[in-house]
Every structure is written in structure tokens, then in C-alpha cells.
Amino acid sequence: MRKSSSFFSNVSGVIAIILMGFPVYWMITTSFKPKSDILSTNPSLIPHSFSLSNYTQAVTKEGFIQALLNSLIVVFFTVVISMFVALFASIAVARMKFRGKQIYIASILIVQMLPLSALLIPLYLLLSKLQLTDKLGGVVLTYIAFVLPFVIWTLRGFLINIPVELEEAGLVDGCTRPQVYRKILFPLMAPGLVATSVFAFIQAWNEFLLAYILLSSQDKATMPIWLAGFTNRFGTDWGPLMAASTLTALPVVIFFSLIQNKIATGVTAGAVKG
């Protein structure tokens, strides 16, 4: 990307990887430790023994496949719908003038200051009246509402950076507005789109409290609810929980790599001549 990488940057990079990654490393190595090794007064950085028992326990725990499916469904709809809606809204907010714009922006920001715990009960009541409790659709709608302000706010920031001249040049060159968006705007926004869609994905994938309150039937449980089942009166089953959590983190990584490839290949940063 830039000029050749500097030695200093690389060394710092390695240190950063170690420091940032240590808890992740701990989670993953714990997932491979046999039960008796997990909590030790003499913790060692490198695991002594290796065992897949935690993974078998996690995968065979009741409800795994169903929870996986439910979460995938919820995440798919949440991400697709909220990204579309947010994209439209952020274009309006970043590029256009209209009456009420200030209020709209202020509302977007203020909505993010609402503490979830304060809204739980009224939310439940509302969805109950709409007959949307214990339905994945209710959860999707709620997630969209909570994710939207953030995504709109962030995309707007990325959009502002893209000079309008580029769009105008495209129009001058004979493209229609949608073409301008597709060929010029979106590729330049790509990194922002990636960051926000991953955020939306993670929100929908890892959110517990709302899903727990809004869903009741066992067959509607999402992954976080399923994960919570590893804790009972015996305390928490750390080995299988770490294994289950590692498995849970994988789809996010897969999603990120997919998105990054699809969108990033469209990046023509700086290649579009004004």
C-alpha cells in the first residue's frame, strides 16, 4: 500500500499482535485443554495436553444446530436490511440539504444514548402488542432499530470524505445517478461499508439480553442464549464454553473475509480520475 514496510512498524506490529491477541489465545488454548487442566494455580502459557473433548461436548449440547440456524437467520436479515436502509439514509445526510436535517442527525445521535436496560420493559410491551414476541422477526426489527443509528452515523463520516466532484465528474461523463453510486461512490466507501457491516453482524450475532427477553420457546433460541446455558448451579463449564465461543467467533471471521474480498476488490481508490 504505502512504501515498503518499516522495521519499526513491523516490530511494533508483532508486539501489538501479542498484546491484543493474548486473551484470544487464552480462549483458544483453554478450549483444547482437558477439564482438569483448565484452572490451575500454576498457569502455563503453553498448554500441556491437548484434548478435543470440550468441542465434542459443545457441539453435542442440546440446541446447537437450531441456535446456529436461528442466529444465521437473524443476522442475515438484520445486516442486509440495516445496511440498505442506512446506506440510503447516510447518502441523504451526507450529500443533501433538506429541512429537518439537523433534527434528524441529532435524533440519530441521541438514540444511541438510550440505555438498553431502561427500554427493555417498554420494548417488550410494544412487541407483545404487535404480536412479535417469541418471533425471530421481532428480534430482527429490534436489532435493526438499534444498529441503524450507528451505521448511518458512521457511513456519513466516510461519505463526507469522498469529494462530490468525483460524483459530478461521473455525471458529466454520462453516467446516471445509480451508476455513479455503484461505480464511484460504493467502491470508495468500501472500507466504511466493511467496518459497519461487520459491526452490524457482530451486534446481531452476539447480542444476548434483548434476544433473551423477547424470545421464549427453546426452538427460537439464538447462539448467545445457547451459550448462556453453559452456566448452571455448578457454575460455568469453562472448557466447553471456550470451545463453543471459539466456534461462535468463526462465522464472524468468515463473514469479514468474504466481505473484505467482495467489496475490497472493487476498491479503486485514487484510480478514478477527476
Add this chain to the structure above:
Amino acid sequence: MRPSRIKSIAALGVAALVGVAALTGSTAAQAAGPSSITVWLMPDAKDFGTALADATKSFNAIYPNVKVNVEFQTWGDHLKKLDAALVAKKGPDVVEFGNTEVMKYSAAGALADLSSYKSRFGNSNTWLNALTEAGSYDGKLYAVPYYAGARAIMYRPSLFKAQGISVPTSYAEFLAAGKKLMTAYGTDKDFSAVYLPGKYWYAAMSFVYDEGGAIATKSGGKWAGSLTSEAAIRGLNRFKEVSDSLSRADKSGTEAAQWDVFNGGKVAMSYSNGWESCCIAKVGTDWAFFPMPSVTAGKASPAFLGGSNLAVPSYAPKTALAAAWIREFTNSSQMTTIAKSGAIPNNTKMLSLISGPAAPVAAAAKKSWFIPGAVKWVDVENANTLQTMLSDIATGKKTVAKAAADASDEITKLLN
């Protein structure tokens, strides 16, 4: 190129909306037959062998057209979910409560009065006191005892044998045994003869109750903290004695996951729940229980009785059905299954069913203490009054007398 792209994007959008609409379609539970009841239990019920399945079977034998939907909850957030159901006035028909959290709901009128059903519940005249107290309010029964958890001293027989110590039958012997173990093994910084974290109030308050003291007492309709009584101070002094001389545990820490420390092999005794023996694989079979001995020789000290109760929310339209299910789940047959899987059943008659190494824990359930039956007890727990007092005593931050006085004042303030 262009039109088809737009079309495919539009198609995706429509598909998404249709998908969401589909996801908001009816659920199986709502579409259930003429009648159904929803039961909220903790995942612990899955460990009780066939008790749950058997209960539903026998329930359906009497009410064949009523579907039973069991939904498992989490300890941390189930009350929030219940509050939401109470606001919406619809939700579960049966709810499992921890025994320390149910009184608040009974007092607020959130639960149905089950007094008229009491005689029909199995073993109701031998129910464990603490569970019954917890589930009652103002003389009425609101929550049926389900199962209990008691504490006793879990110890390492091999260490006892090596030091020629026999199971202590009085506090004095207990203290002496501990001191002997500390002399023998205490040079290892991690070793504790008795692992007693500073904030472990379930254990510490046992000393107070053993002396005849109490956390709070009621007189003339008002509650008052009673930790400054002579009996309570004696008990707190014993706590300090054990903490100072026998324990290397965190003086400001809780007992969370203390079995992991026991598992590490450097603990001779810990004040544990019966089921903590599940998770100490490293010490193999080298564990056993004895009831915490009392100050009075030959007797056991009262132990805190944890556990769960089952209640019916007041909005539930079919109280009779719900009560019937509870009856089926807590009858003698199911209680036997529950006892066999290691939990303490809800009545004293069946305590003898628990045999083997965990038997002393069941015996400990016979003599128990429980939190003061004040509606606002939850406030004291949330304010961590007892934990702060104990931690101040264990770390030496305050004298026993001062810490007890401060805590008592706070309790009096909070309970009224």
C-alpha cells in the same frame, strides 16, 4: 447490465422484507391445542434424571389435552424477563425462583396464593423449613419448595490421615485440626487448612447463627439489624479466628468457583455445597464431607440453606392447572429421582435417600438458617452490607465491634 442489476437488488430487498414477514408468523407454542401451560425452569432441572419428563407424563395422564412447554432460563436475567411478563400480564404459568429472591414477589402480590393447594403437594408437612419460610408471606403459601442446597465441610481424608486427625465434632476440635494442618503444610504460601474467602457470608453467618445470633430480628413490626448482640459478636470473632489462622484465601474475595482452588490440591477443608464434588477431578476420590461442627460439642452448626421454589404468577389464567403440574413435579416419586441425582429434596423425610459421600450434606440440611423474612431483604443483598462487613473484619480494616455496628445500622435503615 444496468436494469438487471437494479432488479436483483430490488429482488433482494423484497426478499428480505418477505423474509421478515415470514419470520413474524405464528410460533408452534401459540398454535398449540386447546390448552397449554408454560413452565420456566433453570437448566439444573436437566440434571435431575427423568424427573422432568416423568412429571409431564403423569401430568398429561390427568390432563391429556394440556401441552406442557418447558423453557429454560438463566439465573442472571430471569427476573427481568419475569418483570416484563408481569407488565404484559402474560407469560409463564410456573416460575422457578431462587429461595432468596421470591419473597419480594410474594409481598408485591405478583404470585398466586397456593395455600389452598398445600395439602395436595407431596410431603408438605415435612417440607424443609427454610424453603417453606422463603415461599410464604403473611401466613400464605406462594411458592412451593422444589429442591435445596446445603453446605458442609468438604475435606481431604488423605491429609487428615497423614496428620492423625479424626473428623472434628466440635468447633474447638475443628480449630485444633486446622492449626495442625497449617503447621504441617502452611509453609506453602498457597495452602489453606480452611479455605475461607472474606466475603463468604453464607459460611461466616453460620458462626453467628450457631451462637444463637441472627442477622436481623423483628419486633413490633419493625426490623432491626442484630449483629451487635453478644451472640453475634462471638460468632463473628470465630469467623475472624478461622480466617486469620487457617485461611490463605482472598480476605476481600468471594467464594465463587472455590472448588477450583480445592481442585488445585492446596486446600484441606472448604465450606462447600454438596455438588462441588463434581468438579475436583484432580484430587480424584480423595474427598469427603462432614457437617460443620457447632460450638456445642457433638452438634452440627446450622448451615445456610439455598435452593429453589416454584410459583404461579398472579396473572396466570389457569392456576389450578399450574398447581397441578407443580404437584406432579414435586411429588415423592420425582423427589426420589432428584435426591438420587445429588440434589437435596424438599422434605426432611427423604434426606436419608442421599447416601454415600454426600450424605453429611443432606444431614446438614436438617439444621439450617435462612435470611430474615423481610420483604426488603433484597436491598440488603444489593447493598452488599454483609460482604463489606466481613471483608472489613477479615482484612482488619475495622474491629469486629465497629464493623458489626455499622452493618447493623445499615441493615436497620434498609429493611424499614
Add this chain to the structure above:
Amino acid sequence: MRNRRKKSPWPYLLISPSLLALGLILCYPIYKLITLSFEKYGLSEIIAGKGTFVGLQNFTDTFTDPEFWTILERTLFFTGGMVLVSVVVGAWLAHLMLNMSPILRNILNGVLILVWAMPQLVSISVWRWMFSFNFSIVTAVINSLGFEMDNHNYFVNTFSGFLIIGGCVAWGALPFITISIYAALTQVPKELLEAAEIDGANSRQVFRTIIFPILLPVYIIIISLSVIWDFQVFSHIWIFLDSRPSAEYYTMAIYAFQKSFGLSEYGMGAAISLIMILTLITITGYYLRQMMKMGSE
């Protein structure tokens, strides 16, 4: 930028789906939040079906609570610290990523995504282990480095405790911050940078005149979001302290919980939440104004 001679419906069309979604889901709860704050709404009221109007009682009770102001101050300092650390480190990491070898950059990216993807309960638990009394790897490492250290409760001292909890929050926030700033950095058109180099500008000038203006909106977004999120931090403190935080660890979010939701007193909870929201609006207000000004260019 663009002169419109007639009112175009486009902006309204574009924002209408978002208004629909937000309005549908949030209108009623926000309305309820406000009305509840003027009511006593506990378990008894829930059963009775309606709250008791108490006017400003909830608010006066909160403002006259001597703890409240200490807690507010503590929350502000704690939030400020976390935001500062996470944004500074995030920015530093992002710039680092620009100059790293591609392989390392991809590895760091992967690590960041994994950190981001870890369920919150799990990441907090791992941090808890690292600093636990009995099983701490940190204590073990300190000992192995030669410093004799007994098992230590890192949370008895609130400064040390908040440092660790804040560190965990900042660590969890880094992926989003780093990836966003890095994304913004890649938006800087190469031509501009090359042109500036040809013109002889040094790196500081390049930063000031080219990079910084482009990054500013993204920084403002990240800082404002970080302030909003970090101010509301709850689970971290709760789980680190075994669900039993002592009074010296109370932040606004914990205080709100202890005084209300934990006791099923939702009226009081609503009032404290409103106070939190108003505090946040005040803090970010200045930046909001800047944003508005920039946004209406």
C-alpha cells in the same frame, strides 16, 4: 454544494425507511421512558397495572443523594480515561498498519476481528482469570520475573481495579476504532500524498494539511460514539466484581441498576437513565454543534 431550485423529494425518500424502522420500534419505549421517570413504578405498581404519579420525586431523590455527585464524577473520569486510551492506541495501531508488511497487517486484522467477535461474557471472563486472586497469569508472570508476589486481589484498590476494567473495555473497543481509522486512512487519495511529497512537504505538514482534515470527521464520530458507549459500561464492572460491586465502584450505569432495575423500581430507573442521557447530550453537545456546522456545508 448543490443548488436546488426546487425541493427534491429524494432526501425524504432516502431517510424514510430509517425513520420507519426507528419510529416503529423506539417511539413508544422513549415515550414510556419519559412518563415512567415521573412515576413510582415498582413491582406493586406492575401488578396493579399502573404507576403512581410522583412528579419530580425520582429526580430530586437522585440529585439529593450525596453519593450521586461522586458517582457522576467518577463516571466522567473513568469514561474520559477509556476514551482517551482507546482512541489514541487505536489511531496509533491504524497508522502502524499502514506501514506494516502485508502479512503482519493481515494477521493483526485477523486478531482484531477475533477480539471483536468474542462474546462479551467470554472476553471479560478471560480478563478476570488473568487478574484473579488464585489463578492469575499476571501474578505468575510477575513471580517468574523474580518479583516475589503473593496472591493479590487486584480490585481492592479501586484505582488498580478501574485500570484493569478500563483496560478490558478499551481492548474490546480497539478493533472497531482501529479498523475504522485504518479504513479512513486508506481513503486518503494517493495522488494527493504523492503530489505533496513531490512538492517537498515533510510528513508533519502532510499530516496536517492532507491526512488530518480527511480523518477529522471519522475521529469525531469515533470519539463521540466511544464517549456514549463507555459512559454506559455496565457488564464489565459487574462481571469483574462477581455481580457484587462495592459502593466505590459505582458508576452511573451500576448506580442505575442498583437503585432501580435490581429492585424492580423502574420509575427510578427511568429517571436515572434520563439523567444519564442528558449528561451525555451535554458532554457531546459541543462536538455535536461542530458536526452540525460541518454537516451543513
